[in-house]
Amino acid sequence: MAKAKITFEDIEQTVNVPAGTRVIEVSEKIGAGIIYGCREGDCGTCMMHVTEGWNNLTEPSVLEEKVLKENMAGRHDRLACQAQILGDCTVKPT
């Protein structure tokens, strides 16, 4: 299976993951500082900032776009419970 590396900047930890893994599945296991609530892309709690490899995450859905907008997301902010990892990227809590 295709692999990708995701780095959590706040705890300086990189994890090798199977492509398609959601960021939240990794971040909660290693205890990175991204917090989450509903896990369904509704509450906006899990917003994170993608510092590198923005294009290596799945495109945001219409719902995610809406929640990001409602929560005043900046450029390259994503929901950790929605974004799936396709290639190497670096993220940190917003």
Next chain:
Amino acid sequence: MRGIAVSRSIDVSAHRQAVEFADGVYWIGALDPTLRSFDIILTTANGTTYNSYLVKGSDGVAVIDTVKENFSDEFFARLESEARYEDIKVIVLNHLEPDHSGALPELMRRAPQAQLYISQRATSMLKALLHGDENLPYTTVTTGDSVSLGDRTLQFLHTPFLHWPDTQCTYLEEEGILFSGDVFGCHYCDKRLFNDLVGDFRFSFDYYYAHIMRPFKKHVMDALKLIEPLKLSQIAPTHGPILRERPRRYVTHYRELSTSSLSQGIGSDEQSMIIFYMSSYGNTARMAEAIAEGAGDVDGVRVSLYDLEGGETDPFVDLIEEADALLFGSPTINGDAVKPVWDLLSSLAVVNLKGKLGAAFGSYGWSGEAVRMIEDRMRGLKMHIPRSGMRVKLIPTAEELEACHAFGLEIAEVLVGKSGSGGVIDFADLA
């Protein structure tokens, strides 16, 4: 009808009128003197108040926060004593918890021309609270935004997570009054309403902070950065006394409460590791000692060992809040970790554990579930579990104690950044 002016003998339980406490600024809240338990997690020996406020400007009236739904009558009566619904131009909700949004739908029905001002985070909550009223018009605001009432201006401060994600504060610039929502509030019902007239509410104030604001200390500090530069003549929170005498000391007190609660000697260049354990025959205790020794070999780590059998939960909660790494040792008894461990692990809702390092260990007889269960709980508390736990069958051998020593050393190295960070780990290896 005129609002009641404030005098020393004030008794707001004797009437249902607005109480003017600054020029054109009124309290229009409700008293709930018999309430004894609030939000499940709080008790109150003095009931509470739901404070709502009315501000009159040359170009319209603002209502800031409402009351719990079953206190609507009292709220509307006080409002009507001083304002007409058609003059209400602005409604502000500083957060949407039902004790302050309860009368909102009815207020919006009576004042359909009013514009509702809430924080961005509040929008999805508004929908979930007002089923059926989803088309309520609202404007979202944040720090730097303001709304004019003609000769007066309401400014908004974005103060998220105090104590809900959508929390904001509202500042009446011309009068220097901060409508702070639950911040600086307390559950204390006194018909004399003002901090210089009511009974001694210091305990209630600190208790409220400890249970409602403490988990969000970092956010409190951020909010104080916005609040401290303000000229403050009065603070008007949503519960408890209006803080009109020396309001700034409550701001200072919030800063004190949000700063480290333990004044002991762990240096700022040291990391604190706390090892808690329970042991019936001494096996888990022996593991704990070996782990502590191993961890103590790492420079910059201060290790403390605590037998849960000899302690009370509350002081441990303070210790845990200040610690950088937490280790829990429990034998497996009837397929579970022992109760004092769960008691402690279920008492931590008032502190923020996110990102602290955690590890579990314990001796067992045949199945050994305790260690995994403790790890799951720590993960649920958003802690970081860098190594999977250490289990030993019955009495630890010399080699097993060596392994415990190495385990402690490894966790301590992760803590000071000597291992684990900067490395690459595999998803499949994560417990």
